[in-house]
Amino acid sequence: MKGFTSLVVAFVWILSAGTAWGQHTVAQIDKQFAPGDLTVKVGDTVTFTNDDPYFHNVFSMSEAKTFDLGNFPSGEERSVTFDKPGTVDIECTIHPLMNMTITVEE
Numbered sequence: 001m002k003g004f005t006s007l008v009v010a011f012v013w014i015l016s017a018g019t020a021w022g023q024h025t026v027a028q029i030d031k032q033f034a035p036g037d038l039t040v041k042v043g044d045t046v047t048f049t050n051d052d053p054y055f056h057n058v059f060s061m062s063e064a065k066t067f068d069l070g071n072f073p074s075g076e077e078r079s080v081t082f083d084k085p086g087t088v089d090i091e092c093t094i095h096p097l098m099n100m101t102i103t104v105e106e
């Protein structure tokens, strides 16, 4: 029974750790992505939050993940899940100087 209990404890620990690894947040603040570089695993989700008082956009033309989350106002957020390994260059159509790199690992 003791062995079973530690097995359950280990399983719950793996589950909760897995959730923590799978979620990332990138802020859009002062017309910059923060952090400016991020490494995630295949299957992870990144949530972009707009912490500026004006609209931002999030898009990528990279082969590892091509997407456009559209333009969204202050206080809103959008999420994207990365399903292939590779380097993803992220930009904002509204502010051409905003960019960041997400490295998606196997």
Ligand SMILES: [Cu+2]
Pocket (backbone or CB within 6 Å): 031, 055, 056, 057, 092, 093, 094, 095, 098
């Ligand atoms: Cu922007």
